[in-house]
Amino acid sequence: MRIVADSSVMFSVEEGARRGMAVLPLTVSIDGATWLEYEDISSEEFLALVRAGALPQSASPPPALTLAAYDTDEEVVHLAMADGLSGAYEMACGLRDQARHPERVHVLNTRTLCVPHRALACYAVKLAAQGLGAAEVVGRLEAMMGTARSCLIPEDFDYLRRGGRLTPLAAKFAHLVKAFPVMEQTDDGRRLGKLAIARSFKKAIAAVAADFEGRGVGEGYYAGVSHADNPCQAAEALAYLEERFPGCRFGLFELGPAFITQGGPSCIAIQAVDLAACPDLDLS
Numbered sequence: 001m002r003i004v005a006d007s008s009v010m011f012s013v014e015e016g017a018r019r020g021m022a023v024l025p026l027t028v029s030i031d032g033a034t035w036l037e038y039e040d041i042s043s044e045e046f047l048a049l050v051r052a053g054a055l056p057q058s059a060s061p062p063p064a065l066t067l068a069a070y071d072t073d074e075e076v077v078h079l080a081m082a083d084g085l086s087g088a089y090e091m092a093c094g095l096r097d098q099a100r101h102p103e104r105v106h107v108l109n110t111r112t113l114c115v116p117h118r119a120l121a122c123y124a125v126k127l128a129a130q131g132l133g134a135a136e137v138v139g140r141l142e143a144m145m146g147t148a149r150s151c152l153i154p155e156d157f158d159y160l161r162r163g164g165r166l167t168p169l170a171a172k173f174a175h176l177v178k179a180f181p182v183m184e185q186t187d188d189g190r191r192l193g194k195l196a197i198a199r200s201f202k203k204a205i206a207a208v209a210a211d212f213e214g215r216g217v218g219e220g221y222y223a224g225v226s227h228a229d230n231p232c233q234a235a236e237a238l239a240y241l242e243e244r245f246p247g248c249r250f251g252l253f254e255l256g257p258a259f260i261t262q263g264g265p266s267c268i269a270i271q272a273v274d275l276a277a278c279p280d281l282d283l284s
Helices: 013-019 043-051 063-070 088-096 114-129 134-145 157-163 201-214 231-244 257-263
Strands: 002-006 022-024 027-030 033-036 057-059 076-080 105-109 149-153 180-185 192-198 221-227 249-254 268-274
Touching: 002 063, 002 114, 013 022, 013 114, 022 063, 027 043, 027 257, 043 257, 057 257, 063 076, 063 088, 076 088, 076 114, 076 134, 088 105, 105 134, 114 134, 114 149, 114 221, 114 249, 114 268, 149 201, 180 201, 192 201, 201 231, 201 268, 221 231, 231 249, 231 268
Parallel strands: 002 022, 002 076, 076 105, 221 249
Antiparallel strands: 027 033, 027 057, 149 180, 149 268, 180 192, 221 268
16 A cells, blocks of 8 residues: 655655655745745755745645656555645545546545645555555544644734635734634635734744644643744643643754744744644654
8 A cells, every 4th residue: 555645744755754654745826936845845945935025835836746646556545635725635636537546536625724734644554554444444543533632823914815725714813913813624625714912922822732732732742843943932831731731742843834824934833733642653
């Protein structure tokens, strides 16, 4: 079985290969120039352009790369980035019909990205190594998908509005925000909605923690804090969550260009996913 994942798992092509998966780089573009994330441009280089005033766009992996991943006699399980936040899932579904064996290609809308997406991809590799069939692998992944939770603390709320990644209600708050907005990924994974407006960064983290507690995050979960060149606040968030959720495992990550396109420079993403089914899964 071949496990395929979009690069929102925060692995480069080489890193994914070492993990036993084929990573399809998402593309990012600014003013007509287009790059494969993690391959052609680093997060640091991309952030420099964004902070200079550019409004970037992200797009699906190039069709040729996707079709190359599908060019096999093996079964393929493709874990696509959340539909709605990206067109990668819809694109993959269309390309599946051009595969060597379309009936053996299973495209999954993970409804997530970044840390939970990485967990799903690593879990899929582990399940495939156990000799499970594609249908059972997908079933177990779907169970894990239902536990994922994602929140975002942007530095520039208006960046999200201009990028069109908010629900209509959340977009109305853009010009009113003078504090720390906390966004949540909607349950269908397609948009970002307003979770809370906090008067300090610590209170913003507390709002995320309260949301996690209300959704059952605790023993057996993995919580990841990811950032776009904002290590100090990311470390502060991680320390708070480690104290609040002693039964969880934790990780600190740097966001790639495609997610920076979603959340903007200096944003902090806080996510959780239940790893009780695979407590030894390595996400580092």
